[in-house]
Amino acid sequence: MDLPLAFTYDSDYFNVRDTLECGQIFRYKKLSDDRYAVFSRDKYAEVVTKDKTVEVYARDKQYFWRFFDLDCDYAAKVRRISALSPIMQRAASCGKGIRILNQDLTEMIFSFIISANNNIKRIQLIIERICNALGEPTENGRAFPTVDSIAASPVELFASLGAGYRDKYLVATARKLQGYDLSALSALDSPSARKELLAFAGVGPKVADCILLFGLKRGDVFPVDTWLKKVYHNYFEQGHKDSEISTFFCNLFGEDAGLCQQYLFYFERIHHKE
DNA sequence: GGACAGGTGCGGT
DNA sequence: ACCGCACCTGTC
Numbered sequence: 001m002d003l004p005l006a007f008t009y010d011s012d013y014f015n016v017r018d019t020l021e022c023g024q025i026f027r028y029k030k031l032s033d034d035r036y037a038v039f040s041r042d043k044y045a046e047v048v049t050k051d052k053t054v055e056v057y058a059r060d061k062q063y064f065w066r067f068f069d070l071d072c073d074y075a076a077k078v079r080r081i082s083a084l085s086p087i088m089q090r091a092a093s094c095g096k097g098i099r100i101l102n103q104d105l106t107e108m109i110f111s112f113i114i115s116a117n118n119n120i121k122r123i124q125l126i127i128e129r130i131c132n133a134l135g136e137p138t139e140n141g142r143a144f145p146t147v148d149s150i151a152a153s154p155v156e157l158f159a160s161l162g163a164g165y166r167d168k169y170l171v172a173t174a175r176k177l178q179g180y181d182l183s184a185l186s187a188l189d190s191p192s193a194r195k196e197l198l199a200f201a202g203v204g205p206k207v208a209d210c211i212l213l214f215g216l217k218r219g220d221v222f223p224v225d226t227w228l229k230k231v232y233h234n235y236f237e238q239g240h241k242d243s244e245i246s247t248f249f250c251n252l253f254g255e256d257a258g259l260c261q262q263y264l265f266y267f268e269r270i271h272h273k274e
Numbered sequence: 275g276g277a278c279a280g281g282t283g284c285g286g287t
Numbered sequence: 288a289c290c291g292c293a294c295c296t297g298t299c
Contacts, residue, residue, distance in 0.1 A: 023280060112280095119279040122297060164295025169282085204282045225280035243289090265280080 003046055006061035009054045013074040015097020016047050016054060022098050022266045024214050026111055026124045027131070027144070040067055041104050042136065042143030059139075069099045081256055081263065087235045088260065094270060095263040101214065105182055107144045108215030113169050113202040115210070122162070129161040150174035169202025176200060190218045209246065213258040222249040222257040231264045 016036055020028045027039035031046070038045045045058035045067075058064045065071075078096045082089040110130075115123050134149045135142030151174035158167035185193050190212055197208040209223035222228075224246045232238075232245045240248050253260040 113282095116281045117279070117294075118281085119297075122279085122295095125297095159295085162296070165293095166282095166295075202282070206281060210280085223280080226278090227280060269280090 003044075003057040003059065006045070006056045006058040006064060007070075009056070009068075009070055011049060011052050011054050011097070013078070013096060014054050014068070014070075014099060016049050018095060018097045018266060019068070019099050019101070022095070022262055023120065024101055024210075024262070025103065026115075026120070026127050027107075037140075038064075038067075039131075039141060039144075041107065042138050044138065044140035066102050069102055072099070074099060077256065077259055081253075081260055084253075088263070091260075091263040091267040095266040098259075098262050098266060100217070100219075100259060100262065102217060103214050104144065105186070105211070105215040106147060106177065108211050109173065109177070109197075109200070109203075110144075110150065110170060112207045112210045112214075113173060113200075114163060114166055116166065116202060116204070116207055118166075126162045130158070130163075133157065133161060147174050147177045151178050166202055172201035173203070186216055190216075190220050193218070194221070205243075205246065213261070219255050219258040220250065222246045222253065222261045224249070225265075227265050227268050228261065231268050234268075 020036055020038070025038070025040075029037040031037055034049045036047045038047060040063075043058070043060050043063055045056055045064045048055045048057070056064055056068070074096070078092045082092045111123070111127055114126050130150075131142045131144055134145035134153065137143075150170060153171065155167045155171050158170050163170060185196055188196065193216060194208050194212060197203050197211055198205070203211070206223050206225055209221045212218040212221045213223060224232075224242070228249075229242060229245060232240070232248070236248075249261065250257045
């Protein structure tokens with residue numbers, strides 16, 4: 001590896017494995033027990049954990065510093081969330097190393113369209129194949145494809161890459177994004193941006209919330225998937241319909257909703273594995 | 275073999 | 288507005 005060491009960071013509130021494996025990113029690879037490769041846009045980094053220090057190797061230091069959200073004080077967030085309730089104390093303690101990544105908005109839109117009714121392993125495979133088929137070559141693998149290249153591709157290409165019935169959603173959304181002003185979307189408040197996103201093909205409530213949280217850094221949304229439904233029914237009051245669970249958690253957690261969702265998601269999944 | 279996997283679109287009420 | 292159902296594909 002001839003990548004330069006970009007920076008190091010204390011591992012107390014930066015657990016690389018938990019951050020990458022909590023469902024917010026699909027373009028990463030575990031290289032060994034303590035080493036991960038991460039792809040974003042046309043950029044690449046390798047991240048190594050050595051005891052109390054995380055080492056990030058990359059050409060673009062500034063990009064990955066922001067990518068891993070390293071200016072944010074997660075210790076303060078963990079303290080605040082832990083004080084909410086016993087279950088949140090446990091969940092935050094379990095997921096305190098998770099950081100919400102600053103990812104590319106376009107990449108999040110296509111990635112989470114693919115994620116619908118799908119599992120992580122297959123999502124990763126499909127995205128990797130799409131990058132290899134349409135992405136520009138870089139020093140380390142291929143970049144995420146442009147909107148134009150996806151829009152210009154036949155639907156059958158995405159079917160052949162394993163996208164299944166989501167194939168047409170990818171092309172339809174790419175065509176909609178051509179001539180669409182995503183910076184105007186970024187300027188909207190979360191409820192308005194959510195409404196816009198729901199008009200995209202293949203984007204429903206859950207995918208829209210993931211795009212808001214991971215692509216637009218909106219902390220005030222709460223994506224609800226099957227795991228969070230389990231969390232709701234296991235640990236929180238009942239009596240809400242499934243379609244009301246997101247609103248329930250948003251009202252409960254406010255600006256911290258997104259991070260609470262990550263903690264609870266990770267908590268429930270770890271619980272499930274044991 | 276059937277259910278499930280980090281849901282959505284559709285048609286019918 | 289609110290259900291109920293079909294749906295690509297891989298895996299258990």
